[in-house]
Structure formats: C-alpha cells, structure tokens
Amino acid sequence: MHDYTMPFGPQHPSLKEPINLALELDGNYITGVKMRFGYVHRGVEKIFEGKDVQKVLYVAERVCGICSYAHSSACTRAMEGILGLEAPTRVKLLRTIVAELERLHSHILWAGFGLHEIGFQSMFMLFWRERERVLDILEAITGGRVHHNYNKLGSVRYDLPKGCEELMRKNIAELEENLPGLIKEFEKNSVVLARFKKVGKISRKDAITYGLVGPMARGSGVKSDIRKIDPYEAYDDIRFNEILEEGGDAYARAKVRLTELGESISIIKQCMSLLPPKPAEKWKWPPIKTGEGFGRVEAPRGEDFHYYEIEDNIVTRGKIRTPTLANIMILEKMLIGAEIGDTPVIVASFDPCIGCMERTMVIDKGKKNWFTESEFRRKFCD
C-alpha cells in the first residue's frame, strides 16, 4: 500500500474550531503528524496594552467562548493582587458559584461533543438539554449566557436577583435527577466503551514530562487541580474531592469530567448555604498603582494563567497561558501509531479550545522563522 498524507481540517465535521493536521499514513495507521495553527489568532495580548485595568477584564473574557468566566477570574485575581484589593466573603462565594456553573456547562458541552464525534446523536441531545438548565441560571445571575461580564475589581456587578435561589434550587434538582442516569449510560454503553477505551493513551510519566493540566493530567493520575494546590475565591472553605483516574485513555478523561459534574453541584450547594445575608456592596473605582503580578485559576480545561504589568492602572504587558496551550504538544505523540478513524475521538478527548490556544504566531521570513524578543521588536515593532 502507498504511503500518503491526508489533511485533517481546518474545516472538518469533527472540529469545532479550525486547526490543520497533516496526517502521514501507512495504510490505516498514522506514522507522522504535522500541526499547523494560526487560523483564529486575534492578538488579544496586544489589545490589552494601553487599556485601563477594569477594561482589560472585559477584553480578557473574550479570549474564549466556553470558559469565558475562567479568563475573567484569572484576570481579576492578577489585578486584585497588584492593586491590593480583597473581595468580601459574599462576593467570593458568588464568584465561586458562577465559576462552578461554568464548569458544569463546559463539561456537559464536552460530553455532548464527545458523543457527537462517535455518532451517538441521541445522547448528545439529552446532555445538551441538561446544559440549557445551567445556562438559564447563568443568564438569571449575570445577564449573559456566554459572556457574563460579572467580575468587577473587588466586587461583582450584581448580587443574586429576586427569585434566583428558587430557580437555582429547581434547576439543580432537575440536574441531579437527570445527570446520573446519563452518566451511567455513558459508562456501560458498548458503543461508547468500544470507541473510548484504550484510545489515546497517556502514561503518568508522559503527563508529567509534557506538563499537562486539568482533566488531561487527572485522567493519567497526576494531581493538578489549582483549586486544591493554590486555593482562590471561596475554595478554601469548601469541601470537595479532586477527581483522579488511572486509565490514561480517552475514557478515563471522559470519566474525570463526568465525575466532576457531581462535585460542581455539591460545591454550588455548599456555597448557597454559606451565603451571608448582607447583600454585596456596589462597585467602587480601584486605587491607582504600579506593579506586576499573576493570577491562576482552574478553568474547566485546566490551569489558566494570566500575567500583567501595569503602570498607573494602565496595562503595559499581558501574557496568557491557556490550558489547551499547555496540553496541545502531546497531540502529536498520541496520534502517532493510532488508527485514522480514532483521530476525532483523540482530538475530542482533549476538549480542545483552539481560539484560546492561538497565543502566538511564527512569521516565516526567508530562512529564519524564530526570533528573540529584541530581534522581533527591531523587525516588526518599530
């Protein structure tokens, strides 16, 4: 049989965002992968420069369309560290509730996509029906279903609206009733097991070597939950488990995500019971300071890291390391040796967020295609 190269993407039914993989094939097996990115690079870090700290919170949220609140809270954590602000308890609890609701919606969305990749459309629909209940709560609290714009420096935009607690109790009770059945079906369905088990294996050693984060690392038994390692907001006062699986395959990663759904629901319930009766105060203008700092949070996909340098409250440098950027390097290793038909499942098991990941562009000019910072400035910035 001839060896040939097959393009996978940028437009492909199993990809939600553009990414190009040139798969070198030997019969049915992949022998080499060339990855090409840069289709959705927007230069967010450059847009940050010259903007006020409060404005940057809103722009940072636009990095991603699924884990938008995680970016916002990482940015808030960095900025509050620099400005020396401390949010009150109620605000911290409200932020935790929104963050966990977002984790719920992101993991349910992933479960739908993962099942859609293997052609299991009815489970995909059933999972997404549950997701709608989460989005309704998010809309009631923050006013946005995707981009919430909820965080302010040292505060949040709104307190809980009237009747929201009832809506939350009702929808969360429905989720608790419906999700276990779906998860049980996922665990025992023969189609799911045949497609997900023993596909895309990552050993524990590889997970540590490649520096994986989030469910990718936890699926291989590596502890990587920022909520436990470096607690922020209200996670210090709340009891929850870090979910670890030993399998290291696509199924283990799926199971980590699905088990985290239950943990998220329990965190939300604990936060609701802990809420102090006094409503949150209105937002005030932040103090003016100069400095640098970073913030990291556990986004649904893993550790989200933001770094900022500010000068009199104007951002002069921003840097983001998103979870998919940390995870993507292992994709090549996972694909080599796999069957071509398993590619969508392997890519989906990443829970990739390509829009998040496009942090840098390599400009190919002649022989040289990498530059040091000073060379880059000399060539392109002046």
Added chain:
Amino acid sequence: MNFGEEAILNLFRKPFTDKYPFGKKKVLDRFRGWIVYHPKKCIGCKLCEKNCPIGAVKFHKKGKIDFDMGLCMLCGQCGDVCPTQAITYSTEFENAKPKKKFTAKTG
C-alpha cells in the same frame, strides 16, 4: 436510562425547544441587548466614552452620542458608570440589521 422507554415517553411530552419565530422565548430581566440611549437624561460627562473598552462610543455633545453597535460587545460598562442612568439595555436580541442602522435606540 432506558432508551426505549425514553423514546416512548417522548411521544407524549411537550417539545423542550421553543417554536422560535412564532413563540419567542422570554429573556430574563438582566439580559443585555441593544443599547438604549436617553438624551434628555444625559449630562455630557463623557464617562461612557472613556470607559468603553473597545472605543465603540463616540461623544459629540451633550445629548448626542454615537454608539457603534457593530463594534459593541455589550459588556455593560457604559451603563454602569453613567451617573444619571442615561444608558440602559433593552431585551431585544434579534440584532441582525443593515449596517446603517447600527446605532443605539433613543428612548
């Protein structure tokens, strides 16, 4: 979950989705839709122009502000900083319009 049982039960259930063009979903109170500008309440402080993260607000004079709704990302900061609530948000979510009409509604 038993898929056979679920399929039979679904025959007698109401659809979960909305019949969109005929029956619109009621959006919740906090939903931020198309911006509504009230020129009579405006005091001309320019805070909205200064606070817009992406420069979608252009101040001409008191009572005349251009909102480029094609650029606006509905973050809500202009409404938050307005001292007289001259900027509010409607619950309108069908925002596909010709480019000439990409300006805020006046209320």
